[in-house]
Amino acid sequence: MQADVWNEATVARAVEGSASVVNTVGHYVEKSGATFDRVHGQGALRVARQAKQAGTKRLVHISGVGADPGSPSRYVRARGIGETLVQDAFDGVTILRPSVIFGPGDSFLDTLARMT
Secondary structure, eight states: OOTTTOOOHHHHHHHTSEEEEEEOOOOOBBBBBBBBHHHHIIIIIHHHHHHHHOOEEEEEOOOOOHHHHHHHSHHHHHHHHHHHHHHHHHHHOEEOOOOOOOOOOOHHHHHHHHHO
C-alpha cells in the first residue's frame, strides 16, 4: 500500500487495519521541497504516529547506515533524527540500517548505469 508521507490522511488509510507496517520511504537527493528532514524526519514521524493510532502491533522503520542526529551531514543527521522521532512515537519499533537500497528510478544504480 502506498501513501504520501506528507499527507497524514493517506498514511492513515494505508496503515488502517494493518497488524504490521514497514516504512521504506527514502530520499537521497533534496529537490522540489523534498528535504531530508521532511522525508526522513517528519514523514517517518507521520507513519509511526498513524501506525500507533491504528493499533498496529509491529512497525519496521528502514533508516540508513550510520544514522546519527549529531552528524554534520544533513542526510545522515535527518536519518538519525527520524529514528529518534519514530522511537518516541511508537514503542518497540524495529529499526533497520541498510547501506544502500536500490530499485527502478533510484539515484544509485541508475547513476552507475549512466556512467558505464
